Amino acid sequence: MTPEKRADYWSANLLLLMVLLIIWFVVSFGFGILLVEPLNAFHLGGYPLGFWFAQQGSIYVFVALIFIYAAAMNKLDIKFDVGEE
Numbered sequence: 001m002t003p004e005k006r007a008d009y010w011s012a013n014l015l016l017l018m019v020l021l022i023i024w025f026v027v028s029f030g031f032g033i034l035l036v037e038p039l040n041a042f043h044l045g046g047y048p049l050g051f052w053f054a055q056q057g058s059i060y061v062f063v064a065l066i067f068i069y070a071a072a073m074n075k076l077d078i079k080f081d082v083g084e085e
Contacts, residue, residue: 001082009080016072020065028058 001009031039036050044052077083 001080005080009076009082012076012080013073016069016076020069024058024062024065027053027061032058 031050032054036054039050039053040048042049049057074083
């Protein structure tokens with residue numbers, strides 16, 4: 001792999017990580033702490049939505065982000081020809 005291609009791969013990897021970490025931060029800190037009161041106006045399964053995000057929603061999103069990261073990295077590996085054989 002050329003140094004330019006390696007740098008592009010690393011940049012794409014960092015961009016993906018930043019996007020996923022921002023989503024995780026918004027869901028866990030934003031929805032679970034900062035926006036709890038406005039979200040509590042809505043209910044999910046009988047519980048206020050802000051409470052649900054603080055207790056369970058952020059965990060579900062985190063697990064989903066793990067699978068999204070794995071799928072996106074597989075595509076990135078194939079794109080830059082560094083995939084597993």
